[in-house]
Amino acid sequence: MQSLYIIKIGGNVIDNSESLHKFLEDFTALKGYKILVHGGGKVATQLSETLGIEAKLVDGRRITDIETLRVVTMVYGGLINKNIVAQLQRYGSNAIGLTGADGNLIKAKKRPIKTIDYGFVGDLDDNSVNANGISSLLEAGFTPVFSALTHDGDGQLLNTNADTIASALAVAMSGLYSTTLIYCFEKKGVLQDIDDEDSLIRDINPERYDELKAAGIIHSGMLPKLDNAFSAIDFGVQAVIIGHANDLNKLNDEASFGTRLSK
Ligand SMILES: Nc1ncnc2c1ncn2[C@@H]1O[C@H](COP(=O)(O)OP(=O)(O)O)[C@@H](O)[C@H]1O
Numbered sequence: 469m470q471s472l473y474i475i476k477i478g479g480n481v482i483d484n485s486e487s488l489h490k491f492l493e494d495f496t497a498l499k500g501y502k503i504l505v506h507g508g509g510k511v512a513t514q515l516s517e518t519l520g521i522e523a524k525l526v527d528g529r530r531i532t533d534i535e536t537l538r539v540v541t542m543v544y545g546g547l548i549n550k551n552i553v554a555q556l557q558r559y560g561s562n563a564i565g566l567t568g569a570d571g572n573l574i575k576a577k578k579r580p581i582k583t584i585d586y587g588f589v590g591d592l593d594d595n596s597v598n599a600n601g602i603s604s605l606l607e608a609g610f611t612p613v614f615s616a617l618t619h620d621g622d623g624q625l626l627n628t629n630a631d632t633i634a635s636a637l638a639v640a641m642s643g644l645y646s647t648t649l650i651y652c653f654e655k656k657g658v659l660q661d662i663d664d665e666d667s668l669i670r671d672i673n674p675e676r677y678d679e680l681k682a683a684g685i686i687h688s689g690m691l692p693k694l695d696n697a698f699s700a701i702d703f704g705v706q707a708v709i710i711g712h713a714n715d716l717n718k719l720n721d722e723a724s725f726g727t728r729l730s731k
């Protein structure tokens with residue numbers, strides 16, 4: 469089996485142009501098949517507020533009414549995706565920018581209304597990702613760049629969390645490639661003390677995860693990220709690493725890049 473990297477970058481990296489450029493240069497230098505997934509929640513929140521649309525998030529997930537869907541379509545599918553693709557082209561990567569609607573590559577189901585109506589938010593299931601379609605892009609020499617947008621097959625775009633997209637892509641692609649999933653953000657990895665970059669936790673297994681949650685050491689945005697990450701490992705993804713976007717060039721040096729998850 470050939471190897472594949474699926475790498476996700478979040479809003480804080482995208483919002484910092486120096487950090488983003490270093491990351492994109494290092495991403496281009498990685499050998500072999502690769503897919504980039506980007507969020508951009510921070511930029512969407514800023515634009516919403518500029519437009520006078522209140523940004524509402526519950527448990528890290530954006531309530532996406534029709535106005536907000538327009539904003540995230542512009543921000544994720546347009547502004548951020550096309551800028552990243554243009555920069556990757558500059559560095560020599562033949563990037564192709566995508567939403568899940570393009571090539572019907574990721575189909576989602578609108579989240580059912582329970583206690584909260586999330587609006588146009590899409591959830592993924594086992595059949596969401598068209599792995600063969602994505603594989604044909606990779607084999608043709610393209611580097612797919614996915615934004616946090618999917619579709620329902622009935623003409624409706626949906627907002628889907630980028631960590632979830634990265635995890636679902638990794639699970640689906642692991643049937644065809646030996647897949648490593650990497651979450652890149654603005655810290656060295658999962659930290660024992662969130663304010664101390666020297667307190668990196670090198671390995672986490674499910675038992676340790678439970679302890680760190682109970683002790684309040686892991687909280688907020690790191691909780692859904694690790695839930696997605698452990699679910700990817702359970703469903704056959706070879707390796708999952710969480711690390712600093714500016715350290716991607718140290719990826720092959722196990723001792724210096726990020727937190728590794730194990731079963
Ligand atoms: N133990 C921890 N180590 C590192 N980050 C943590 C930890 N616990 C909570 N976090 C928070 O998780 C955030 C990352 O999640 P999130 O904001 O969703 O990032 P992204 O937008 O990159 O996906 C960090 O910015 C940090 O504030």
Ligand SMILES: CC(=O)N[C@@H](CCC(=O)OP(=O)(O)O)C(=O)O
Binds near residue numbers: 506510512616
């Ligand atoms: C449904 C939902 O919450 N979607 C996310 C998609 C963007 C994202 O995931 O961005 P980060 O990775 O930068 O957080 C949102 O709109 O914030």
